[in-house]
Amino acid sequence: MPVESFELESLTPFERFLGVLSGREKAGKSRLAATAPKPVLVLDFDGRAAALAGLPGVYALTFREPPPHIQPTAFNDMLDVLTMLEANEGDLSMLMANGRPAFPTVPKGTKLKTLVADSVQTLARAAMSYALYTSADMRRQLKIGGWQINFVKNFDGWNAEMQAVESVLLRMIGLSNANLIATLHETDEEAPDSTIEKPKFTGRVGIFPVRYQRLLKYFNECYHVEQAPSMDNPASMSYTPRVQVRPDFRCPWAVTALDLDQFEKPDIGAMIVKHLSKHPNEAVATQPQLTTKI
Secondary structure (H helix, E strand, O other): OEEEOOOOOHHHOOOOOOOEEEEEOOOOOOHHHHOOOOEEEEEEOOOOHHHHHHOOOOEEEEEOOOOOOOOOOHHHHHHHHHHHHHOOOOOOHHHHOOOOEEOOOOOOOOOOEEEEEOHHHHHHHHHHHHHHHOOOHEEEEEEOOOHHHEEEEHHHHHHHHOOOHHHHHHHHHOOOOOEEEEEEEEEEEEEOOOOOOOOOEEEEEEEEEEHHHHHHHOOOEEEEEEEEEEOOOOOOOOOOEEEEOOOOOOOOEEEEEOOOOOOEEOHHHHHHHHHHHOOHHHHOOOOOOOEEOO
């Protein structure tokens, strides 16, 4: 893609929302991503698009692998979708799935506002499956009946996975004027002397797997999503999702370019409105002005 240059003085922190939502399973990451500017397209690798049922302006494509004895296709299917978005300037009505329009009721010219990769870990597993199936030098193989199970043989496999994931995220970031949200999983950070028999923890939460920590550099907004006592009634025994957007000891990598409190309710649109209420001069946001193409 061409090199782009911008005059940043006139831009706001959310000209494009580039965000990571990290948390444990069922913490509310997907629902939070669906509160971003509409229309939202979820690239669903976790098979949980139904969790967003009933939400207006939200569309999903679920990618599934064929049976184990057949070449994996999910990763390449996702790449085909990115190609269609690039070729049609993000027009959702032009997306095809299984040889027919993916969203036949979407009016022509409906431009994507937010793309969601849900989740990066499962997307990466699809990339790994394809790499191991097609590259014998990177795999160990186990056959059980008619099944063929591939395992990573050496670091080339992990390096191929990371290269594929980073390349895809950069390609998604390159989609003109579209926000990007990626969901990641978390785990408790283990202490250096932790063992399987006697696990020890630092008290922090960390990205899982640890190597995905390096993906955070591509995003301006890095949020930790967790189930916690209601922010409206902290004494309540009812737990609801909340979003940590500023760092503390437990989550030192949380960060935001918006003027927000450390913890916010799970609504990205409302968080942007809250920032604008404190900075009214940014309320009329200008689109990035491209000044140079090389």
